[in-house]
Amino acid sequence: MAAVAAGVVVVSARDAEGFRGLTASSFTSASLEPPLVLVCLDRLSRTREAIAASGAFNVSVLERRQEFVAERFAGRAPLVDPAWRAVPHELGANGLPLVAGCVAWFECRLQVLHPAGDHDVAIGEVTDAGRRDGDPLVLWDRAFWGVA
Ligand SMILES: Cc1cc2nc3c(=O)[nH]c(=O)nc-3n(C[C@H](O)[C@H](O)[C@H](O)COP(=O)(O)O)c2cc1C
Numbered sequence: 001m002a003a004v005a006a007g008v009v010v011v012s013a014r015d016a017e018g019f020r021g022l023t024a025s026s027f028t029s030a031s032l033e034p035p036l037v038l039v040c041l042d043r044l045s046r047t048r049e050a051i052a053a054s055g056a057f058n059v060s061v062l063e064r065r066q067e068f069v070a071e072r073f074a075g076r077a078p079l080v081d082p083a084w085r086a087v088p089h090e091l092g093a094n095g096l097p098l099v100a101g102c103v104a105w106f107e108c109r110l111q112v113l114h115p116a117g118d119h120d121v122a123i124g125e126v127t128d129a130g131r132r133d134g135d136p137l138v139l140w141d142r143a144f145w146g147v148a
Contacts, residue, residue, distance in 0.1 A: 005140040010073050011039055012058045012084070012097045013050035019084040019097050022047035023074040025139045026119075027059060035126040037106055040119040051122055052113055058092050059106040060099035064135040064146035069099055093128055103134040 006025040026040035041048035051057045088100035092107045108124025135148040
């Protein structure tokens with residue numbers, strides 16, 4: 001899989017403690033009509049738990065310079081506050097956070113969580129989406145890259 005270039009996103013959701021966020025490279029489209037997207041979530045992920053309970057999630061497609069956001073929501077920056085509080089963000093129409101300055105975003109209603117080994121495939125119906133100019137962050141060969 002290290003040979004497969006993939007965009008890097010942050011998946012957000014909410015639980016009783018507040019907003020959750022998870023860095024993912026397994027995001028892709030699933031259907032055009034209706035518009036469905038999918039992301040594979042670790043069964044142990046707190047964000048997966050929040051999505052399963054609330055039925056909603058957002059996806060922010062990161063920009064090249066947002067590598068630090070990817071590290072933060074991958075739990076790789078243990079000395080910094082993991083909360084959304086420290087990450088510039090805005091709230092979507094569904095009240096869930098979107099990373100400020102991301103190159104594209106999707107607001108989703110959970111359609112199904114399909115078990116797949118140690119992950120669940122979350123399929124969401126897109127209720128709103130948009131994009132901005134920018135160089136997307138790409139994961140390839142276990143490192144982050146830009147496209148431009
Ligand atoms: C580049 C990158 C891509 C990742 N892709 C995924 C993914 O597609 N699915 C997943 O469940 N975790 C993925 N992870 C790991 C999660 O980001 C990490 O386990 C996170 O800490 C889970 O947070 P949570 O338990 O608060 O939800 C990825 C991590 C990195 C750095």
